Amino acid sequence: xxxxxxxxxxxxxxxxxxxxxxxxxxxxxxxxxxxxxxxxxxxxxxxxxxxxxxxxxxxxxxxxxxxxxxxxxxxxxxxxxxxxxxxxxxxxxxxxxxxxxxxxxxxxxxxxxxxxxxxxxxxxxxxxxxxxxxxxxxxxxxxxxxxxxx
Ligand code: AMP
Numbered sequence: 833x834x835x836x837x838x839x840x841x842x843x844x845x846x847x848x849x850x851x852x853x854x855x856x857x858x859x860x861x862x863x864x865x866x867x868x869x870x871x872x873x874x875x876x877x878x879x880x881x882x883x884x885x886x887x888x889x890x891x892x893x894x895x896x897x898x899x900x901x902x903x904x905x906x907x908x909x910x911x912x913x914x915x916x917x918x919x920x921x922x923x924x925x926x927x928x929x930x931x932x933x934x935x936x937x938x939x940x941x942x943x944x945x946x947x948x949x950x951x952x953x954x955x956x957x958x959x960x961x962x963x964x965x966x967x968x969x970x971x972x973x974x975x976x977x978x979x980x981x982x
Contacts, residue, residue: 843867846908848894848924849915853940855880857912862886869903894924900932910936918943925955 843866847854850872859882861868868887872878875891892899894915905911911928913921918941925939937955941947944961 842909844869844904844908845910845912846871846903846905847912847914848872848921849913850874850877850880850889851914851916852880854912854914857914858887859885871899871903895920900927905932905934908932908934910934910938912938914938914940916942918946922946922949925950929953929955 845861845866845868847858847868847870850858850870854870854872855877858868858870862882862885865886869890870878870881870887871890871892871894873891873893878889878891881889890899890903892902894900894903894913905928908928911925911934913924913928915921915924921939921941925937928934928937935954939950939955939957941957941959942961944959947957947959947962950957
């Protein structure tokens, strides 16, 4: 994380997108007894949450400012934008940073070429493509791939 996140009892994480990643993060934070709210435009997505999930859920399109207000974004200490749409994630993370002045934001981007949008910003970007590429390269470099068939 680019900034130091000091966890306190006032922690309040908003996760946007209850896909596999968003739901897993929400379940983990809930297990750690953190305050968490997860937003998704599709109420069926919340089925991915554990039955023991102790956070809040909010059905709605997170690009709607009314939904973010309902989520009490002004109180959030961490925003995680993990919808399946890079444009939405970029827009939400920039809104959280520039309008709501959030210090801790994590955004997922599928398209590695769009990562540069965040150069010089305090927003943390996770890019599954780059992570996978790095892992594969590391495995190859370690020499555990004995034979490459072409
Ligand atoms: P996945 O592709 O499994 O990571 O899931 C992404 C999730 O993001 C899905 O459950 C979508 O319904 C959700 N999603 C996509 N766009 C929005 C949006 N604008 N607001 C809230 N949730 C969204």
